[in-house]
Amino acid sequence: MAQINNSDDIESRHGKSSKIELVDAVGTEYEKQVWLRQLTRTEGCFESPIDISITKSKEIDLPPLEWSNFGAPPKKNKITNTGQTIVIFSAKWGQERPYIAKGPFIGKYVFSNWHLHWGSNDMVGSEHSIDGVKYPAEMHVVTFKSSYLTQEAALKEQDGCATLVYLFKLQDAPNPAFQIIVDALLNVPKAGTSTKIDPMILTTFIRIFTSDYFMYWGSVSTEKCVHYILWLITRIPIGVSSDQIDALRFIFDEKGDPLTRNYRDVRTVSERSVFHVSPSASKYSTLLPIPAHNYNNTM
Numbered sequence: 001m002a003q004i005n006n007s008d009d010i011e012s013r014h015g016k017s018s019k020i021e022l023v024d025a026v027g028t029e030y031e032k033q034v035w036l037r038q039l040t041r042t043e044g045c046f047e048s049p050i051d052i053s054i055t056k057s058k059e060i061d062l063p064p065l066e067w068s069n070f071g072a073p074p075k076k077n078k079i080t081n082t083g084q085t086i087v088i089f090s091a092k093w094g095q096e097r098p099y100i101a102k103g104p105f106i107g108k109y110v111f112s113n114w115h116l117h118w119g120s121n122d123m124v125g126s127e128h129s130i131d132g133v134k135y136p137a138e139m140h141v142v143t144f145k146s147s148y149l150t151q152e153a154a155l156k157e158q159d160g161c162a163t164l165v166y167l168f169k170l171q172d173a174p175n176p177a178f179q180i181i182v183d184a185l186l187n188v189p190k191a192g193t194s195t196k197i198d199p200m201i202l203t204t205f206i207r208i209f210t211s212d213y214f215m216y217w218g219s220v221s222t223e224k225c226v227h228y229i230l231w232l233i234t235r236i237p238i239g240v241s242s243d244q245i246d247a248l249r250f251i252f253d254e255k256g257d258p259l260t261r262n263y264r265d266v267r268t269v270s271e272r273s274v275f276h277v278s279p280s281a282s283k284y285s286t287l288l289p290i291p292a293h294n295y296n297n298t299m
Helices: 007-014 016-023 029-037 176-187 242-248
Strands: 058-060 065-068 074-081 086-093 099-102 109-118 137-145 161-170 194-197 213-221 226-234 238-240 274-277
Touching: 074 176, 086 176, 109 242, 161 242, 176 194, 176 242
Parallel strands: 058 274, 161 226, 161 238
Antiparallel strands: 065 099, 074 086, 074 194, 086 109, 099 109, 109 137, 137 161, 213 226, 213 274
16 A cells, blocks of 8 residues: 655546555555645536535545534524525524544634525435436535635635535424424515524534535535635434425515525536545445434534
8 A cells, every 4th residue: 555645646646547556555644635626726626516426436534533612512503594595593602613523634624604405396406416416405614714814715715615415305293303404484475584593502503413424525616716614524413304395486586486496406527536535334325314313413
């Protein structure tokens, strides 16, 4: 196995063709993190979302993700209809702002918000597809590197933002935790409206995972520029009922029309690497079954 020294040395000695060999390379935790960060330069920048397949991903071992203060209750929770999605903001923690670290990250990535994507029926809605199959909805938990101070500043940097992805899968019974959001939708039917919801810890909605996830570099484009995003897709889906997903389709966009589609089309993977990070022994399918408890309330 090759020894990782630094990203410049890697590229000069091996070039782009080294990326597969280096997945199994022996290196320190920091050296692997530096190498991963440089993939946008060595492989290029491609748009998101993509199709995820366990058979086409490359296994890599990284330190477990560390989640801090996600169990600390915020003083404020707000849900907003932006006209493009539903965004949930939390603010004013008594302790340090929630963040994730370790894994592929150099430094801390603090929580910003989480939002949803859905479609006109239960056969579509997720941004990412799994083995060519779309799911009814997808949740994005947006984080940014704390050293950049704000999300706006972080979006201008190559390593500024990371998004955690949760796929929604249908089940017969409604999800009690997600019902909190469904009930609040009645107060934000029009674009630009917001309402407060009772403060709740983030792990009411966000499931903690430390390993066994997929990861790749992608981007999102705006009118002004392209923003690099590191995507982490958990294999554990969130179970919700069809009626709960349907409630999302009754809010309105900026034109006053029902917001029935806010997902992007899948892009080609191209030459970029898609990793399966510290995989579990369960490799029979890309997405795992809905767990007995959809949400965990610790951390």
